[in-house]
Amino acid sequence: MPGSYPFYMYSGILEPKHYKNIGSALWLFLWCISSTTKEIEKDGINWGIVLGNKPMKLEEFAKIFEVSERTIQRWLNDLEKYQYIKITRAPYGLILTVKNSKKFNKERDDKNVHSPRDTTNMSSLDTTEMSGLHDKNVHSNKDITKINNNTTTATKKSDPIDLIADRYTDLRTIQEGKPTYPKPQDFEAIAQIVAQGVPPSRTIELLEQCFKVFEVRNPKGKIKSFSYCVDYITDHYQAELAKEEAKKLAKRRLPEDGKNDRRRASGTAKEITTDNSITGGQVGRLRRKGV
Structure with a gap:
């Protein structure tokens, strides 16, 4: 793969129950984890934001894995059915979030892990069984973005x-x-x-x-x-x-x-004109003196 890079995973994914649930959708699930750009916490659940909440179309996924859109849809259905990911339907595609994401919490988790058995028990995949929460956790792209921004500001x-x-x-x-x-x-x-x-x-x-x-x-x-x-x-x-x-x-x-007082200026000019006029303010026909 061009530009290949390592990313953190839990060994719990190797357990038979996860193989039965995920099957070949494992490749899409791994892609979601590797593409997680940030983690946020809501209602006690850690959500991994995939590609910064960018909506993805089935055809885009199909090109990545070189499979049919029908295969991608089946993978998405399985991952969502067994609560490995959450899917938000947006106008321009699908927004994916990884449930119980721990991609960026390696150091914190290592302090609590003392053996391979403990590591398996603490697997992010195992914790999917601890919650029966539904779509109320994530309603829309707008909600996810709002949570994302608030968490960034706070942490x-x-x-x-x-x-x-x-x-x-x-x-x-x-x-x-x-x-x-x-x-x-x-x-x-x-x-x-x-x-x-x-x-x-x-x-x-x-x-x-x-x-x-x-x-x-x-x-x-x-x-x-x-x-x-x-x-x-x-x-x-x-x-x-x-x-x-x-x-x-x-x-x-x-x-x-805040106003230009033109009326006041106009009135003042009128008064000046009247007081200084040669008629002394009188109007009408003028008569000669002595007549």
């Missing part, structure tokens, strides 16, 4: 570089279709944005916009470096600052009540 470091790098990782992973991580050069580019004083939240919003604009212009292309987005983020943020400064300047030029 990640307050360092803006980490927050921006995490979102960049999600966007790159969605583009590549597999877990992708920032390079040292990416962190340097992110630090450049932070040093300019762009708020992390606004940086992330502009970063997402940059990816969307790029996808429209280059449907088959991929952003390979954060540096590509630096100018986009900087230019748009500077334009926003200039716009706000222009609004403040325009506001300072108006009277305190």
Whole structure:
């Protein structure tokens, strides 16, 4: 496999009951685990977010495994039936999450595992039998994204570089279709944005916009470096600052009540004209003196 990489798994998958439940769908299940980009906890269950909640179509899965769409549908049905994954039907495809995901909890679990037998008992696959919860745990892509964002805000470091790098990782992973991580050069580019004083939240919003604009212009292309987005983020943020400064300047030029008092100015001019007129304010036909 091009770009092959290792990922963490539990030996409990080797038990006969899992073979009977999963069968050949094992390949899709392993793919889901390897493609997990983040883990969130909801109602006591750890959910593995596959490809950052990117909707996938059956034909896309079929191309990955070089099998028919019917085979993919059968695999998905088996995995969902025995609660190995959760499937959310979205307008543009299927959103997959791995139930009881422990891909990123290796160090924590190792502290509680003292023998191969214990490891098997603690398998993430075994814990699927501990919950009878249904679709109320995950209702839609919007719900998953909301949980994802809240968890990130609550658990990640307050360092803006980490927050921006995490979102960049999600966007790159969605583009590549597999877990992708920032390079040292990416962190340097992110630090450049932070040093300019762009708020992390606004940086992330502009970063997402940059990816969307790029996808429209280059449907088959991929952003390979954060540096590509630096100018986009900087230019748009500077334009926003200039716009706000222009609004403040325009506001300072108006009277305190915020209105241009033309009527008052007009009345004053009229009074001046009347008082200084050669007729002394009189109107009508003028007569000569002494007549």
